[in-house]
Amino acid sequence: MLSAVASAPGGTLSAADAAPNPWFDPSYVSENWDTILRYLAEHVRLTVGAVVLGALIALPLALVARRSRYLAGSVLAVSTIVYTIPSLAMFAFIFPFTGLSAATVLIGLVAYSLVILVRNFLTGLLGVPDDVREAARGMGYGPVRLFWRIELPLALPAFMAGLRMAAVSTVALTTVGVLVGHGGLGQLIFGGFNANFYRAEIVTGAVGCVLLALVADVLLAGVERLVTPWARAGRG
Amino acid sequence: MSAFGEAIVYLNDPFNWTRRGGILELLGEHLAISVVAVLAAWVIAFPVAVALGASGRGGAAVVVVSNVSRAVPTLALLTLFAVSPIGFGNRATTIALTVFAIPPILANSYVGVRGVDADVREAARAMGMTRSQVIRRVDLPLALPLIMAGLRTATVQVVATASLAALVGGGGLGRLVRLGFGQQDYGLIIAGALLIAVLAVFTELVLVLLSWAVTPGPRRLPWAGRRADTAAVVPEPTAAGVPL
Numbered sequence: 001m002l003s004a005v006a007s008a009p010g011g012t013l014s015a016a017d018a019a020p021n022p023w024f025d026p027s028y029v030s031e032n033w034d035t036i037l038r039y040l041a042e043h044v045r046l047t048v049g050a051v052v053l054g055a056l057i058a059l060p061l062a063l064v065a066r067r068s069r070y071l072a073g074s075v076l077a078v079s080t081i082v083y084t085i086p087s088l089a090m091f092a093f094i095f096p097f098t099g100l101s102a103a104t105v106l107i108g109l110v111a112y113s114l115v116i117l118v119r120n121f122l123t124g125l126l127g128v129p130d131d132v133r134e135a136a137r138g139m140g141y142g143p144v145r146l147f148w149r150i151e152l153p154l155a156l157p158a159f160m161a162g163l164r165m166a167a168v169s170t171v172a173l174t175t176v177g178v179l180v181g182h183g184g185l186g187q188l189i190f191g192g193f194n195a196n197f198y199r200a201e202i203v204t205g206a207v208g209c210v211l212l213a214l215v216a217d218v219l220l221a222g223v224e225r226l227v228t229p230w231a232r233a234g235r236g
Numbered sequence: 237m238s239a240f241g242e243a244i245v246y247l248n249d250p251f252n253w254t255r256r257g258g259i260l261e262l263l264g265e266h267l268a269i270s271v272v273a274v275l276a277a278w279v280i281a282f283p284v285a286v287a288l289g290a291s292g293r294g295g296a297a298v299v300v301v302s303n304v305s306r307a308v309p310t311l312a313l314l315t316l317f318a319v320s321p322i323g324f325g326n327r328a329t330t331i332a333l334t335v336f337a338i339p340p341i342l343a344n345s346y347v348g349v350r351g352v353d354a355d356v357r358e359a360a361r362a363m364g365m366t367r368s369q370v371i372r373r374v375d376l377p378l379a380l381p382l383i384m385a386g387l388r389t390a391t392v393q394v395v396a397t398a399s400l401a402a403l404v405g406g407g408g409l410g411r412l413v414r415l416g417f418g419q420q421d422y423g424l425i426i427a428g429a430l431l432i433a434v435l436a437v438f439t440e441l442v443l444v445l446l447s448w449a450v451t452p453g454p455r456r457l458p459w460a461g462r463r464a465d466t467a468a469v470v471p472e473p474t475a476a477g478v479p480l
Contacts, residue, residue: 086433089430093429
């Protein structure tokens, strides 16, 4: 089939190698800067939207789930199944409802970031020692103040670890959105492949994704340092 | 919901399974690519992980490899191999998937072997075991739960990612989804997605059963009754637990 066409007797691609096709080309980046920025912006929008929406849904879910072992067990079971569904299938399932729109990609990405975050939020909340909670209650803390002043700070490292993991994996997953034409930088990867295997465009998209994931991780690590000043003081 | 109805109709037609380029042929292709990729990654990563874990060196490198690999989109790597001189098709797909299967096997096996109690290892040495006997009869059995977790992660990841290969000219079940988009056939899209999702969940189940069967000592199926303490509810640490 396709592979049979591709592997000519020589064993390599003849058509694609006939013209010079460098792996990296600075002139491509400078000439298509506007296009790259547009796709980058879409990529960032989808990633931020998915992680923020995922966190907003995951926090109440984790708070409810920790109340009983039965609920926690079912939340984890469902999240394991969602984890296992490949992204291509996930976007394809949503497609009949939302069509070729960015919403299809966003809903899929929210589902994935949601299951990462709910697991980590639950780990963080269950990791708060019972003695500490008991002591706070003995000092007259109500449930709301207990959450804000005691549980949230103690669970923060696990929360932030979840956010970093969700952000990095969402950046990578967004590329599969090319299936419905909204893959952010994935559009460059896919577009380059369809434009007669244009390597410079593909590499630009791929490197952009890795850099974006790196920036997201570093930014969230910075936020983690800012919101947990006590961890720094302990180390110093 | 008519798309889901059409998908059932498509899946119920035996001809769609048995014809040339039908579901069975694509499934065979999908599985062949996945098995070769996982085996190749195992042959490359497992000895390295055991050697590093037993000597206690190279931990930082393993962590860096496993973290960086998470940031590289699978689609990007599949595309890069497809436009390399290898040429697109099943060979490029298999190589790209092998690259993706290496980090989970490497990281989990390394952590497993590294985490073996030094006292146990010393006791084995004192009983007269040679270095290779210690690895085979002490390190590996004790590290087996994590080694199997790595193998499971890698296998599920490969089976799931193989479906993306269809976007860049590869084979496997992803073809159905791609063809469905090309033909504006919603039923075909959903049918392909169902097959891919079921295959991934099935692979996970098989690997869970396999790890249960080979792990020595007291063992419980993950869905069997848990102990009463809250610690059992805390999610298990997944070395590469990210969606694909």
